[in-house]
Amino acid sequence: MKEKKMKSPTKKKADKPRCGLCGKTKNLIKTECCGNWICDDEHKYVMFSYARNSCSRNHRRYTLCGYHYNEGHKGDWKTCKKCRSDFEPEMVVWYGTNEYNFEKMPDPPSFTPTKCSKCGQVIVLGNGGYAHGPDGYTCGECFAKDNRRK
Incomplete structure (x- = not known):
């Protein structure tokens, strides 16, 4: 039976700084x-x-x-x-x-979801795709319908 050789401990690469968001190590x-x-x-x-x-x-x-x-x-x-x-x-x-933070807010406030003033669909303000005017928020779909050339 062959005896296994013990590997000597290898030097650990120096920990390079990493982007805290994506993990890359360059630039x-x-x-x-x-x-x-x-x-x-x-x-x-x-x-x-x-x-x-x-x-x-x-x-x-x-x-x-x-x-x-x-x-x-x-x-x-x-x-x-x-x-x-x-x-x-x-x-x-x-x-x-959101995912662009290194640390998240520990105590975010509660809120009522924003809804389209025309159709009632929930609008996620952080994602965009809405209009804001005197009547409140309008989803992209309702805004497009209202602004089509006739």
Whole structure:
């Protein structure tokens, strides 16, 4: 019977910083707002494409952490009363708990879902696809019907 050789412990690769959102290890920077590692990829965004493929841009534009920093608020974004009062509760929840956050808001407020003022369909404000006017929110489908050329 052959004796198995014991492998000597290999040196563990030095832990490289990783993007806290997607896990990549190349072309990283630290966020200005919270000091977390993130992809330095904002230059890849195409204006008016509304693409959400940039980790850096997504965190800066679609989180309360990024908003809190950009607006110059003091203290921690998770407890900032000004951040909470600047948006409707549904958007506070979305900005505080979406996948672009490094940490989620621990105590998001409750809210009544937003509905289309014409057909009553639930509209998820964080996903877009609606219009907002004097009569409230209108889903994309009702807005399109109302604005077709006759």
